[in-house]
Amino acid sequence: MAVILENRDLGDSMFLMITDHGVDSAPGQFYMVRGWDKYPLLSRPISIFDSDGKTTKFLYRVVGEGTDLLSKLKPGDEVQLQGPYGNGFPEIKGNRIALVGGGIGTAPLYLAAKEIKRKNPEKELVLYLGFENSSHAQELFEDIEADARFKIGGYITDIIDFKSHDAVLTCGPEAMMKAVFHEAKDICGEIYVSMEKRMACGVGACLGCTCETKAGNRRTCKDGPVFEGSEVFFE
């Protein structure tokens, strides 16, 4: 069990939960999070916002019963974290990387950007982060050594010049990721998308989170959640 150190209301239904869970994880991975005993039945798949060997942080949005319960937990309360699960973002070869997030899909891009900068400080990163409404969530991205550009409302692709990038990591609503992929596919050599699906087990056993890809069905929880854009948006 992990202990909650902070569970901050960021506005617009978004929260930042900081736990004392010290297990290292890769950017793009997630935990099955459970802040209750038996009910609701299933734990909730929540991507890792940050992990520094001492704490694990989650940026999440209240969308249903489970996340509502999570939002009501207080410092000192315990949560069960199963994971880290999933493949996470791979090493990026490109040097001018765009990280494109929409809404709560911005969450995994923080650790992704941080890790790229840690390993390859010379790489240029631009975060393009779209939210429906402004909130304190934006402030969370301000301490990354990268140019963070925000778009409140409208299409995130309106503020991206893909020609100035050679790689793209994206996470957000599927329609947004699809638009990003199609605008970037002839320009950027590497495009990775992080998919979101309903999940029950998180370990690849139940096949509830299947994602159709060019190479056939893949399990979002185990084979993903990060896929090459061309694998997912092939039609």
Place this chain on the structure above:
Amino acid sequence: MNRLITKLAGFNMKNPVIAASGTFGYGHDYEQYYDPSILGGISSKGLTLNPKPGNKGIRLWETPSGLLNSIGLENPGIRAFAREVYKMSEIDTMVIVNLGGDNLEEYIEGASILNDSPIDMIELNISCPNVKAGGMAFGMQCDSAALITREIKKVTKHPLMVKLSPNAPNVADVGVACAESGADALSLVNTFQGMAIDIKTKKAVFENTYAGLSGPAIKPIALRMVHQTVKAVSIPVVGLGGISSWQDALEFIMAGATAVQIGTGNFPNPNLGKEIVRGLQKYCEKNGIINIDEIRGII
């Protein structure tokens, strides 16, 4: 001393705890939590002769204390599985292949191919509510259930357990029909057919409209059906439906189940299999029970 040794259709199981089909992959997915060989048995994800992509759209929908699923028997097909079966058979436990099909011929061919596989038992799935053809259709009536049991018994060299649907008008009667047709064991229940509507989109949640309900919500009904079936047949009955603790498992055993399967309970608690094995063993130790058989079917 292991007090849980259980005999099922000629096989000596370490304990009466089996991972249920569709919730445990092909046996290896939970290895980061525990060694699957501590289980009494593992039933594979449902396999069909030909590969199936499964259903489109939403596949999972949580309900109060339950889970609706509409996976649609996604699987690589028996031939692809045959190459992998060795990996599953390396696990030192009772290896069960859950066999589905669109029609009788497919079931028969599937069972024939499995004759060459180093497995311990076939679990005949005539109770999947999430496929358009085959699936649950064979399990709804006594005559169709009897027919398919008889035909598979003719071709298979493996012990045959038939997995029954709680959606049949009388599941115990279907159990009797399967037993009379040569089934070596029965397992019940598969999921209850259910439904959910998304009131925002004003549409059924699932592309197939109906889906299968599992989880703690169904446990009392499953227990009643297992009890009734145990009373009606003389072959072993494996009970499942909403088991989430060793106490739940014990209820099914007291109701007469030879063994139990754990399914949906693995999802919220990936250690459930291990916990149930330990819980049952400790219960026997505390209560001076030499073998769990002593309390089986006492109700």
